[in-house]
Amino acid sequence: MIELYYWPTPNGHKITLFLEETGVPYSIKPVNIGKGEQFEPAFLKISPNNRMPAIVDKAPADGGEPLSVFESGAILQYLAEKTGRLLPSDLRGRATVMEWLFWQVGGLGPMLGQNHHFNRYAPEKIPYAIDRYVRETRRLYGVLDKRLEGRDFIAGKEYSIADLAAYPWTVSHEDQGMKLEDFPHLRRWFEHIRDRDATKRAYAIGDGIKGKLDARTDEEARRNLFGR
Incomplete structure (x- = not known):
């Protein structure tokens, strides 16, 4: 059984997508990041960077004590290796998947996260920052479109x-x-994944989580997300 410490953010959705796609048994432990639950000592023992998602594997392959893993890319790699799913076993196939996984965690996620922040959540509109991150988002979408x-x-x-x-x-x-429509190959890929049954289930789980935050209007959420 996998315990998933989760909130419905892009990084949280990564893990429910994997678990729903593979059918691995799991339970969800919501971590309301707008309420500051990511700073609680019990969670910090699992995720010292005070970020979700994180998991606890109650039955690791070595037969030892429950094993915790934090950082979404590390969790995906761990689960793929544990299950033998969604990660090729051959040298070249595995290398390709891992380089694009790291491309996402090192580039696509952080840059799009900054796009979200300056476009939606920043208390003042800073044209230079908005332009910088929208341009970088477009570049990264172009990289992915070409790859696909x-x-x-x-x-x-x-x-x-x-x-x-x-x-x-x-x-x-x-x-x-x-x-x-500016990225036709990416659009085809996006629509294919969106329409998978596992994707629909994963996002329905997120939609069912109570207390979803809006840091644009909720000062407590803003403080917990951006001020600590």
Whole structure:
């Protein structure tokens, strides 16, 4: 059984996408980041960077004590290796998936996160910051669009954790100032993943979480997300 410490953000959705796609048994432990629950000592023992998601594997492969893993990319890699799913076993296939996984966690996620912040949440509109991150978002979408030309998925013909990592960050493309019709290969890929049954289940879980925050109007949420 996997315990998933979760809130419905792009990084949180990555893990429910994996678990729903593979059928791994899991339970959700909501971490309301707008209420500051990511700073509670019990959670910090699992995720010392005070970020979700994080997991606790109650039955690790070595037969030892429960094992905690934090950081979404590390969690995806861990779960893929544990289950033998969504990560190729051959050298070249695995290398391709891992380089695109790291591309997402090192570039696509952070840059689009800054886009979200300056476009939606910053208390003042800073044209330079908005322009900088919208332009970088467009560049990264272009990289992904080019990569997907002639490929079903990011690493080739097979769905992988590289796709699970990137997809949730493209869901809010309109808020990022992007139009998918400008990226036809990315749009095809996006629609294919969106329409998967596992994706629908994963996002329904997020929609069912109570107390979803709006840091644009909720001062407590703003303080917990951006002021600590």
